[in-house]
Amino acid sequence: MxxxxxxxxxxxxxxxxxxxxxxxxxxxxxxxxxxxxxxxxxxxxxxxxxxxxxxxxxxxxxxxxxxxxxxxxxxxxxxxxxxxxxxxxxxxxxxxxxxxxxxxxxxxxxxxxxNGKKTQTHQKIWVRWQCPSLNWCKVNSDGSALGNLGRAGGGGLIRNDKGEWVRGYARAIGSTTSVAAELWALRDGIRLCIALKIPAVVFELDAKLVVELLQKGEDHPNGIGALVSDCKAGLQEIPLVQIQHCYREANKCADTLARRGALLAQDFVILLEPPLEVAFLLRLDSVGASYERLIPSCSSGS
Structure with missing residues (x-):
């Protein structure tokens, strides 16, 4: 050439x-x-x-x-x-x-x-998805980027206090970072809860960075600032809200939907019923299936 x-x-x-x-x-x-x-x-x-x-x-x-x-x-x-x-x-x-x-x-x-801290030792814990409190719903969301700035998707699901499927969603995002994909997925979950008029929601995701961004009051004058602001504004429209981090082993359903989103032909879909591959994971969550994970003994890492 x-x-x-x-x-x-x-x-x-x-x-x-x-x-x-x-x-x-x-x-x-x-x-x-x-x-x-x-x-x-x-x-x-x-x-x-x-x-x-x-x-x-x-x-x-x-x-x-x-x-x-x-x-x-x-x-x-x-x-x-x-x-x-x-x-x-x-x-x-x-x-x-x-x-x-x-x-x-x-x-x-x-x-x-x-900001990650080095650790010397690890301990083994067992991780599982947990139902929200009575009369609350839980949204699990996730973003999937095939390499940073690669083809990305987002997805998530809403479950009631019995762990039953309420709605699911998936989005094709295009080329973006993994953090932006996580924020897209969370924003879609927030908007879906608003549309369904759900009054009490726990938002759970495995991206600790995103949880920290939403908990801080400062502005973010960069490429993710608009997404962070949209998420914060949406959370204020829901009467009762909690947002928390989970390990990825407890976020398998959302991860599967996010990967599905990256391959979508259309921009966005709302799922009234769980896809087959998600239905299997839902069943595992509902019976309390646990997964082994090694975590730092003395660290704030995710």
Missing amino acids: EVPISCLLCDDGTENVIHVLRDCGSARSFWDSFPPPIPTAVFYGTNLIDWLRLNCGSTKRCVSTNLNWGTVFSFGIWSLWLRRNGVLFRGERPNRNVREEVISKATEFVYVGI
């Missing part, structure tokens, strides 16, 4: 690594949208190696995202490089949402990666 010498994104200047990652007009617009917590003359005036070292090793905060600049920058250069390769080798249109994707990936990394 013949690789063009000039940049396919701006058609201005010889394409090399520093041009793709910084000097291309589209790359510069991307960086200026933050902007970097580094003097402009320094950011755009250093050679490639010094530029990478200066920014990747930065411990300054990016004001617009409240994230470490070194983290945002690292995901930024990776996403710009992937965008260039998609245009050049797969004929894709330039992604206009690079900034949103970078912030979503950086946010997820900070919560799941940097």
Whole structure:
């Protein structure tokens, strides 16, 4: 394959690594949208190696995202490089949402990666799905992304206080992050409960990050901010609400529906009856089937 010498994104200047990652007009617009917590003359005036070292090793905060600049920058250069390769080798249109994707990936990394605590020992526990309290319903939701920013789906189900199926749902989301997929699935469950006028609901999901995001009062000025805000607004429309984390072993029905969502031909479906593969898992939950799990002995990890 013949690789063009000039940049396919701006058609201005010889394409090399520093041009793709910084000097291309589209790359510069991307960086200026933050902007970097580094003097402009320094950011755009250093050679490639010094530029990478200066920014990747930065411990300054990016004001617009409240994230470490070194983290945002690292995901930024990776996403710009992937965008260039998609245009050049797969004929894709330039992604206009690079900034949103970078912030979503950086946010997820900070919560799941940097904030995770190392553990030395583990203990074995038994995990099972539990019915909600009398006159309450429980929503289990889950998101499924086939690789980060891969084809994603969401799904979930509502059960009554006897563990009986009320409704299920599944959604094809498209290309997004795993955190965004979890939020999509939760939002669909919230909206379905509102439509059904269910007065008391426990929302249970296996994404601890999403539970933490909803329990915090701060805004999220990044790619998932709108989804978080929608979920919070919807929860306020339900008279009695609890939201809690569960282990994935207790979320098997929702996981199956989320995977089903990723393969849907249509955008969204509401299921009046459980699909065959979910009906089997429902039966296991109803009889109290338990699953072994190893958890850290002294950790806040999920």
